[in-house]
Amino acid sequence: MKRILSLLLIALWLVMGAVAADEPYGYPFDNKYVATVVGTPPKYMADLPKTIPVKNRSITIFPDRQVPDYLWYESEMRYSYVAQKGPAPLVFLIAGTGSPYNSSKNQDMARAFYQAGFHVVSLSSPTYPNFIVSASSTGVPGHAYKDAEDLYRAMERIWDTLKDKIQVTDFYVTGYSLGGFNTAFVTLLDEQKQVFRFKKALLINPPVRLYDSISLLDRMLENIPGGVDNFALFYNKLVTQVGKVYERSKSVDFDDEFLYQAFDAVNPNNEELAALIGVSFRISSANLVFTSDLMTNYGFVKPRNVTFTKNSSPGVYGKVSMRVGFTDYFHAYFYPYFHAMDPSVTRQQLIDEMSLTAIEDYLHKTKKIEVMTNADDIILEPGQVHFFTRVFGDRAKIYPKGGHCGNMGYRDNVAYMVNVFRK
Amino acid sequence: MKPNYKNLAQYSLIVVAVLLLGACSTAPIQKGDVIEEPYFAPQDVLVPGTTYISDQIPDPWEGFNRTMYRFNYRFDKYFFLPVVRGYKAVVPDVAQEGVHNFFNNIRDITTLINSALQLSAKKTFITTGRLMVNTTVGLLGLIDVASSIDLPRQLEDFGQTLGYWGVGTGPYLVLPIYGPSNLRDTTGLLTDSMAMSTIDPLNLDGHPSSQVAYYTLYPIDTRAHVSFRYYETGSPFEYEFVRMLYTTKRKMDIEK
Numbered sequence: 001m002k003r004i005l006s007l008l009l010i011a012l013w014l015v016m017g018a019v020a021a022d023e024p025y026g027y028p029f030d031n032k033y034v035a036t037v038v039g040t041p042p043k044y045m046a047d048l049p050k051t052i053p054v055k056n057r058s059i060t061i062f063p064d065r066q067v068p069d070y071l072w073y074e075s076e077m078r079y080s081y082v083a084q085k086g087p088a089p090l091v092f093l094i095a096g097t098g099s100p101y102n103s104s105k106n107q108d109m110a111r112a113f114y115q116a117g118f119h120v121v122s123l124s125s126p127t128y129p130n131f132i133v134s135a136s137s138t139g140v141p142g143h144a145y146k147d148a149e150d151l152y153r154a155m156e157r158i159w160d161t162l163k164d165k166i167q168v169t170d171f172y173v174t175g176y177s178l179g180g181f182n183t184a185f186v187t188l189l190d191e192q193k194q195v196f197r198f199k200k201a202l203l204i205n206p207p208v209r210l211y212d213s214i215s216l217l218d219r220m221l222e223n224i225p226g227g228v229d230n231f232a233l234f235y236n237k238l239v240t241q242v243g244k245v246y247e248r249s250k251s252v253d254f255d256d257e258f259l260y261q262a263f264d265a266v267n268p269n270n271e272e273l274a275a276l277i278g279v280s281f282r283i284s285s286a287n288l289v290f291t292s293d294l295m296t297n298y299g300f301v302k303p304r305n306v307t308f309t310k311n312s313s314p315g316v317y318g319k320v321s322m323r324v325g326f327t328d329y330f331h332a333y334f335y336p337y338f339h340a341m342d343p344s345v346t347r348q349q350l351i352d353e354m355s356l357t358a359i360e361d362y363l364h365k366t367k368k369i370e371v372m373t374n375a376d377d378i379i380l381e382p383g384q385v386h387f388f389t390r391v392f393g394d395r396a397k398i399y400p401k402g403g404h405c406g407n408m409g410y411r412d413n414v415a416y417m418v419n420v421f422r423k
Numbered sequence: 424m425k426p427n428y429k430n431l432a433q434y435s436l437i438v439v440a441v442l443l444l445g446a447c448s449t450a451p452i453q454k455g456d457v458i459e460e461p462y463f464a465p466q467d468v469l470v471p472g473t474t475y476i477s478d479q480i481p482d483p484w485e486g487f488n489r490t491m492y493r494f495n496y497r498f499d500k501y502f503f504l505p506v507v508r509g510y511k512a513v514v515p516d517v518a519q520e521g522v523h524n525f526f527n528n529i530r531d532i533t534t535l536i537n538s539a540l541q542l543s544a545k546k547t548f549i550t551t552g553r554l555m556v557n558t559t560v561g562l563l564g565l566i567d568v569a570s571s572i573d574l575p576r577q578l579e580d581f582g583q584t585l586g587y588w589g590v591g592t593g594p595y596l597v598l599p600i601y602g603p604s605n606l607r608d609t610t611g612l613l614t615d616s617m618a619m620s621t622i623d624p625l626n627l628d629g630h631p632s633s634q635v636a637y638y639t640l641y642p643i644d645t646r647a648h649v650s651f652r653y654y655e656t657g658s659p660f661e662y663e664f665v666r667m668l669y670t671t672k673r674k675m676d677i678e679k
Contacts, residue, residue, distance in 0.1 A: 073496065073654045100657050129657045232474040243675045250575040287658045294659070299461045305454040311489045313449040316465040318660050319475060323468050332462050 025400055027407045032376040033273035035406030038263060042256070046414035048111040054082045056102070059157055061135045068294045070308035074133035079158060081121045082114050087167035089199075090119040091421065092155055094186070096177030096405065098284025100124045105176055108409050109417070116418045119166055121158055125179055126150055127284065129291040139295035140337050141288065142210070142330070144354045148185035155186075156195055171196035172421045176405050177379070180206030180371075181356065187369055188362055201369045202420050205377055205405045208387045209355040213379040214326035220278030221325070223271040228282075228323065234275065241266045277378070277404075286321040289329050290314065300333045356387070363391050370395040370420050372413065374402035449485045477663050480670050481594045488597040492662060495602055496653035503600070507647050521565040522644050527576065528557045528564025532624055533615050537579035541587045546577045553577075578676070581618075582611025586677035595666055600642075602651075603669040 028044055029035040058076035067075045079101045091113045095103045101122040110120040124131045126147040132139060135154050138146055173196075175183040180203035187201040207213035221227070224234045245265040251258035268276070293300045294308065301320045308314070314321070335347050352358060363369060371388045373380075375398050388396040397416060399407060407413050482488065511519070531554050538546035553569035553576065561568040570576060585607050586592075593606025604612065627634045658664060 071659065098657075100655075124657075129659060229470050229473050232476050232479075235476055239671055239675070243678055246675050247679045283658070286660070290659050293461075299459065301461050301463050303453075303458045303461050305459045307452045307454070309452060310493065311449055311486055312451045313485055313489075314660060314663070315449075315451075316469065317461075318477075318663065320461075320463050320465050320468045321660075324463050328463070 025412065027399070027402055027410045027412070029403070029406065030401055031270070031273075032374075032378055032401065032403035032406075033270050033277065035374075035376075035401060035403030036277055036378055037273050037406075038260070039406050040409035041260060044411065045108075045409045046112060046411040048108065048414070049115055052082050052111055052114045054080050054110065056080045057161075059154075059161065061154060061157055062137075065134075067133055068308065069310050070312055071129070071133050071291065071294060072310055074130045074291075077124075077134040077154060078130055079121065079123055079154070080110075081119065081158070081162065082110055083119045083162075083166045084114075084117060087169050088117055088119050089170040089172060089421070090121065090166070090168045092171070092173045093120060093122045094151060094173070094175030094179035094182050095123065095125045095128065096175070096179045097125055097281065098127050098287060099177075099179075100128050100130065105405060105408055108414075109174070109176075112414045112418055113421075116422065118172070118421070119168060121155070121162070123151065123154060123158075126182065127178060127288050129287050132288065132291045132295060136295075138337075139292055140298075140334060141292065142334055142354070143338065144181070144185045144210070144358075145189075147182055148189045151182055151186050152189050152193060152195075159195075170199040172200050172202075173198050174202040174204060174417070174421075175206075176204040176408060178207065178210075180204045181210065184356055184359065184363065184369060187366075188359055198368060200421050200423075202417060203369065203371045203373075204408060204417065205373045205379070206356065206371070207379050208381075208384050209351070209357060211327075211330065211351045211354060212381050212384065214330065216379060216381070217278065217281045218325035218327050220274045221282055223275035223278060225271075231279070231322075238266075274378075282322060282325065285324070285326045285329060286318075289324060289333070290318065290321040292333070296337070298333060298337065300329075356391075360391055367395070370397070372397045372399075372417060372420075374399045374404075374407065376401050376403055378404045449489065476667055480666055481592070482666065483594050484596060488595060489662060491597040491599055492653065494599060495597070498600055499653055503642075503646055504652075507643055510643050511647060519644075519647070522640060523648065524557070524561070524567045525564045526641055526644050527567065528554065528561070529619075529624060530578075531557070531576070532622065533581075533619065534577050534579040536618060537581055537584045537615075538577060540581075540584045541579065546579065549574050550577050580608075580611050581614040582608035582673070583677050585611055586673070592670065592673070595670070603665055605670070605673075608673065 026044070027035070028041065029038065056078065057080065058078045060075070061077050065075070093101075093106050093109050093113075095101060095106050099106070101124045106122045110122055113120045126132070126136060127141045131150070131154075132141055136147075136150050137153075141147060173183050173186055173190075174180075183201050183203050184206065187198050190196055190198050224230055226233070242262050245262045246258070249258055249261060251261075289301060292298070293302045297304055301324065302308075302317050330351075331347075335350055338350060339345055339347075356363060369392070371392050373385065373388060373396070375385055377385065385398060388398060399413070401407070402410070402413070408417075514522075531550055535547065535550040535554060538550055552574045556569045556572070556574065557564050557567060560566075567576075582604075590607050592608075593610075596604050596606055596609055598604050598609060598612075601612070625633065625637060627637055654661060656664060
């Protein structure tokens with residue numbers, strides 16, 4: 001009898017174990033646009049400390065750099081770090097397209113890694129205006145190799161200021177979106193420079209071919225009814241809808257609680273959500289092209305013989321910046337700029353080089369780099385996600401849903417990303 | 424009780440400064456007579472007849488506003504935020520919460536007056552209830568009991584009252600220290616502040632030490648609860664974005 005009982009218990013335990021292993025992925029949104037826009041609602045988030053002792057700092061990267069008057073406040077590169085008391089491994093975080101070192105995703109990751117016992121240094125994306133002005137060697141961001149060099153230089157400078165204050169056992173690097181793409185090239189550069197000898201790197205929701213992803217993102221704006229010229233109408237309609245929810249709401253601020261409530265009530269359809277994503281990336285590209293043009297005086301949107309003062313209004317040139325996309329930037333500025341530096345480079349070569357496929361052999365061979373992404377990531381072309389399983393094998397974790405970075409805050413994902421560096 | 428003439432004098436100075444600096448140019452400097460066309464020239468890219476949100480907000484004092492925006496950044500960076508950080512480091516969280524509730528309770532008087540002026544029975548009723556509950560059970564406002572018994576905080580001011588009765592925004596205006604505003608809301612701010620000086624609920628008049636405490640703690644508490652930081656959006660169009668968001672938020676507040 002006792003034996004039967006224990007057999008039964010074992011059987012039960014096995015069944016339950018099997019159930020637990022097969023438990024479906026619990027991230028709540030099946031719709032990739034909703035996931036991308038809303039992210040992870042609080043009750044699904046990993047349990048992380050609310051506040052950690054983050055230090056915000058700024059550092060001069062190029063002492064001789066002349067910063068244009070209009071961008072006077074961007075002369076130093078801003079970053080943050082949070083340090084453990086004793087010796088610990090250190091993680092560098094690289095933000096996504098157009099995002100700062102203190103983007104909400106970087107902050108969440110910093111909390112997760114700090115809780116897991118890591119020192120954390122957070123960096124802006126090389127496409128973020130502050131980085132373009134203070135830390136980019138060319139002022140023309142988006143180049144896989146040049147951006148990696150700029151990031152590496154910034155990391156070295158930061159490490160110079162930190163190495164007397166904190167004890168580091170090993171170095172790690174990770175980033176999301178474009179920051180994930182940057183992470184791959186930074187790790188590759190590290191093989192040659194050997195300053196950090198990264199033990200592991202994690203690419204989170206990276207693009208495969210940059211040009212494919214920027215084309216997809218530019219096209220998302222076509223979801224604004226009537227196109228980008230009708231943006232004011234689209235905005236005003238959205239404001240009216242949100243305003244109606246606000247009238248009935250108990251909130252007097254646009255806090256997270258209210259925004260979730262507004263999202264539920266407005267219940268935007270896929271086209272509207274795609275349009276919102278498109279607008280968000282367009283703001284990033286407008287910030288990028290205008291800042292870059294001021295830095296190089298290339299004459300892309302701003303006339304070369306016009307100079308902005310501290311008090312200048314961007315005026316029509318600001319409006320033009322909002323009307324040109326990433327692909328316009330690539331063809332009419334980025335390519336001509338790098339072609340002028342090296343006349344042998346063709347447009348197609350530049351497109352092909354700005355891609356993880358260009359370093360496929362390295363990515364396949366190295367055991368250092370892992371990937372965490374989603375089967376429904378909106379910045380990937382159909383089928384492009386298979387690149388990761390093919391090249392990284394079991395170093396690629398593909399979640400069934402989550403859109404673009406929507407599930408990064410979800411508890412399973414947070415546990416996974418921390419574990420990659422703990423192994 | 425005398426109205427606060429000191430405030431009035433301060434703001435008259437601002438108005439004079441606006442008139443003086445409003446003429447300050449926001450045009451970029453052009454070398455030579457002819458503009459060298461950029462790759463994407465405005466006349467080729469911008470479709471005539473397009474509505475732009477940035478054009479819907481009158482900003483004739485942009486030169487002054489941009490100067491003031493920079494001043495506020497520096498004031499924040501070198502004085503205001505360090506003081507706020509010190510306050511947060513030294514004062515226990517519970518005490519900070521109490522101070523915040525206390526000022527919110529005082530602020531409810533302004534909401535009450537303006538709810539009445541907007542003929543809103545519901546808001547007047549809720550806010551009266553809040554003031555009564557929080558001032559008594561909530562120990563002179565230190566604890567926000569009302570919010571937990573379904574008397575949610577309303578937020579009304581004279582700028583909203585003017586808007587409610589159909590007064591337009593007037594020109595956009597960046598106030599020193601206070602930040603984004605417009606002529607209507609600044610008028611509202613002045614009116615509310617004079618009304619409060621007249622009512623003087625804390626009996627500050629003739630009590631210099633209370634005055635010092637009030638006028639020191641109130642701005643610190645307010646800044647501690649505003650997460651906005653100048654030049655942190657990272658956008659070279661931040662001035663325009665802030666102008667748009669401020670105007671949108673106020674429009675929604677008036678409709679609420």
